[in-house]
Amino acid sequence: WYQRRVRVRLVVGSLDMTPRHEAPPPTAVAKTHLDNSDVPILTLPEQIMTNGRGLLKFASWPFSISPDVQIACVEVKRLHFLSPNLSHVFSSSTSDFFWCLFSPAHFATIRFLSVGEDWKDRNPEQKASFTQSLISNELGVPALKLTCHDVSEHKKSLVKEQVIDLDSLVRQVVEVLPNIPESEIRADLMRTRD
DSSP states (O other), X not given: OHHHHHHHHHHHSOOOOOOOTTOOOHHHHHHHHHHHOSOOOOOOTTOSOOOSSSBOOXXXXXXXXXXXXXXXXXXXXXXXXXXXXXXXXXXXXXXXXHHHHHSSOEEXXXXXXXXXXXXXXXXXXXXXXXXXXXXXXXXXXXXXXXXXXXXXXXXXXXXXXXXXXXXXXXXXXXXXOTTSOXXXXXXXXXXXXX
């Protein structure tokens, strides 16, 4: 019973470790929590949701919090006839959560992996690299060198491309229909993309 209660507290309660202005770093917040509580914390070393086709490079900070870790590999799948990705480049954690609520069936597999005898002798960067390779082998997906920051930069470049494409479309329409205000053309193009 006690183990179930701890797990429920872990899932329902959350510890916000988001860095803020003049706030202590996430590692300090996590260490303080572990010193004052018996409730474990869950960290996501990739730092963002992915589509399951590759494993982003793990951040090392989750491995500097405590020497005692339990590596868990979580794999979520849908029925074959519902095959959209669980996550895409512009999705948020909230939208991913609602996908899970409103889709008829999800299958989650959680596998607990062992870290080995020499775990405590490794530094946080080595632990992150080892864990990434362990999980990528377990899932059968490639371990990528890309980080969450690379994905963020990619998102920014996609947004810039869309703005440039929209500007060129506006110029083309203005050439054909010079009497219509540019603001109306832009609003219509943003709404219809046509």
